[in-house]
Amino acid sequence: MMALVTALASSGFFANADLVTAYVAIGTAASTGLWGIKKYADARNDSRRQELELAERELEQRRNEALHARQQRAAELIKAVGETTDPTARRWVMSALSLYPEEALDLLLTALGEASSQEASAIKLSVITLGRTALDKTVHYNRVAAQICAIGDEPAGSANSTADARRADVAAASRMRDRTREILLHLLLQIDEDQRANADLVEADLTSVNLAHARLTRTRFRKAVLDRAIFSRAALGHANLRGASLEGTVFTKATLTSADLTGARGAIHAIGADCANACFDHAQLAQSHLDGARLQGASFKRAVLSGASLAGARLSGVTLENTQLIRANLQHVSATSHLTATSANLSYANLSGARIPHSTFDGSALVRITAHYIDASGAKLTNTDLNGADLTQSHLPESELRDCLIGGAVMRQINLEGATIANCRLASTDLSSAHLAHTTFDACTFVGKVDFRGADLTATAFKRCIFQKGAALLVDNDSWKGATFDETARDAFQITHEASKPVEQE
Numbered sequence: 349m350m351a352l353v354t355a356l357a358s359s360g361f362f363a364n365a366d367l368v369t370a371y372v373a374i375g376t377a378a379s380t381g382l383w384g385i386k387k388y389a390d391a392r393n394d395s396r397r398q399e400l401e402l403a404e405r406e407l408e409q410r411r412n413e414a415l416h417a418r419q420q421r422a423a424e425l426i427k428a429v430g431e432t433t434d435p436t437a438r439r440w441v442m443s444a445l446s447l448y449p450e451e452a453l454d455l456l457l458t459a460l461g462e463a464s465s466q467e468a469s470a471i472k473l474s475v476i477t478l479g480r481t482a483l484d485k486t487v488h489y490n491r492v493a494a495q496i497c498a499i500g501d502e503p504a505g506s507a508n509s510t511a512d513a514r515r516a517d518v519a520a521a522s523r524m525r526d527r528t529r530e531i532l533l534h535l536l537l538q539i540d541e542d543q544r545a546n547a548d549l550v551e552a553d554l555t556s557v558n559l560a561h562a563r564l565t566r567t568r569f570r571k572a573v574l575d576r577a578i579f580s581r582a583a584l585g586h587a588n589l590r591g592a593s594l595e596g597t598v599f600t601k602a603t604l605t606s607a608d609l610t611g612a613r614g615a616i617h618a619i620g621a622d623c624a625n626a627c628f629d630h631a632q633l634a635q636s637h638l639d640g641a642r643l644q645g646a647s648f649k650r651a652v653l654s655g656a657s658l659a660g661a662r663l664s665g666v667t668l669e670n671t672q673l674i675r676a677n678l679q680h681v682s683a684t685s686h687l688t689a690t691s692a693n694l695s696y697a698n699l700s701g702a703r704i705p706h707s708t709f710d711g712s713a714l715v716r717i718t719a720h721y722i723d724a725s726g727a728k729l730t731n732t733d734l735n736g737a738d739l740t741q742s743h744l745p746e747s748e749l750r751d752c753l754i755g756g757a758v759m760r761q762i763n764l765e766g767a768t769i770a771n772c773r774l775a776s777t778d779l780s781s782a783h784l785a786h787t788t789f790d791a792c793t794f795v796g797k798v799d800f801r802g803a804d805l806t807a808t809a810f811k812r813c814i815f816q817k818g819a820a821l822l823v824d825n826d827s828w829k830g831a832t833f834d835e836t837a838r839d840a841f842q843i844t845h846e847a848s849k850p851v852e853q854e
Contacts, residue, residue, distance in 0.1 A: 453482055457489045460527045461520035468527050476534045480543045483535050487552050490528035494553040494573065496521035525553055533557045541565060575614065594633075634672075663704070668692040668712075678702055745783075755795070774798050784808045794819045794840070806830040810837035 456471045463471055475482045500518030532552060536544060536559065545566040553573045560580040564587055571591040578598045585605045595614035604623045613632035618641050625645040636656040643661050649669040657677040664682075668689040676694065680701040687707040695715040699722055706726040716736035727747045735755040745765045755775035763783040768790065775795035781802035791812040801824040808831040815821075821841050828841060 453478060453485050457485060457524075457528065460489070461493070461524035463523075468523075472527060472531050472534075475531050476538065479535070480539045482531070483539070483543075483547055486528050486531050486535065487547075487549055490525060490532060490553055491551045493521040493525035493528065494551070497525055529553055529555070529557065533559070536564070536567075537562060639677075663687050673697050683707060779803055789813055794821065796820070797822060800828070807832065810834065813837055813840075815840040 456475050541563050548568045549572050551571045556576045558578045560578050563583045565583050566586045568588040569592050570588050573593045574597050576596040579602045580600045582602045585603050587607045589609045589612050591611040594612050594616045597616050599618035599621045601620040604626050606625045608627050609631050610627050611630045615635040617637045620640045622642045624642050627647050628651045629649040631651045634652050634654045638658045640660040645665040647667045648671045652672040654672050654674040659677050659679045661681050664685040671692040673694045675696045678699045682703040687704050689709045689712045692712040695713050697717050699719040702722040704724050709729045709732045711731045713733045715733050718738050720740050723743045725745050729749045731751045733753045734757050735753050738758045739762050741761045743763045745763050747767045749769045752772045754777050758778045761781045764787050765783050766786045768788050770790040773793045778799045780799045783804050785804050785806040788809045793814045795816045797820045799822045801822050805828045811834050
């Protein structure tokens, strides 16, 4: 700018006053013209904005009037449905009502709580005829009604009039909950599979509904109340049942492949159900019945199945991590591929007849389990508590037991041929008539009377073992002669004494 002024001054521009005045006048006129144009444009825009706002208000008013008219018409039709006794006339009225789905739906559902039984039947039929359109709002009304009922169950400490009003509200909510539940049942059976897959029944109350044989693949029942509901032979593959309430729910022979039951709670009946690759993490399923269920690849991380019955269930590839299976019935379960139990609690469980070869138990509790005739060949048990376990006539050849507690365990006639038992504590353990050929006891601690009477100790190795004061290893045959002893073990067995005199029977 300064350079321009300097150039004009050097050219003598400012010496001609008339010329300067003329240019100033031209500039002023141009500025005034531009300001006028801008003001006109702003005024024009304001006018258009006002016209647009007015048009929008008029349009909104017309919409509201049209909506009100449709609602009025829907209300008249709803009233006509309730008043009409002729079946043909009622069908015609309901057909007309289907032309007003959005307007009618809220009115119909709102009226359910106060409607008489006859009126409610007509309303339910009207809603059901709307099909998939009615599902989401019906779920909403059902959920709200269930929440009101739950609040109403809480003790009231208010005046009598308030308490009476509250009871009336809860009674109306209870009727709405039950009636919307019936509508949801019919809608689920009526709509097609694709529509069900997109349905979200979150927190819906579907207590005692009968959905046997229903196709509910990918349906979302998240946090729904499904107590005592019947899903026998239903297709629930990939269904979302996270956090659902399942007390007494029946899934007998249902398909639940890859279903998500994370955090679900309740004693379920899933006898013969297909739950392959399902997720039961954090589920609270104590006392459930999963007898004969297909559970291959299922996950039970931090699940509670205490007292549950899984007799004959297939557990190949199942993950039991921090799982509670106390006193569970696991008789004759099978796992053709690895069953993994990490920090699981199976205390007092019954595994008799189980076939779980190559299974892995790490940091788990198997206290006082009953495991007669199980096949766990090649199994690996690490840091596992087997105190008081009864493994009579069980089959565990080539297995590994490391850092385990085997106090008071009954292992009569057990087959541990070729097994490695390392760093384990054997206290008053009964290994009478056990098959221990080629078994290795490495760095084990023997406490009290450990009974080897009648056991096959051919090529059995005892090395680096600790025999606490008072420990007595009982043998009564010549098989010990084929065993391999270090000096400490030889002294403990009292070979010279036992060779000349058999141990007296207790």
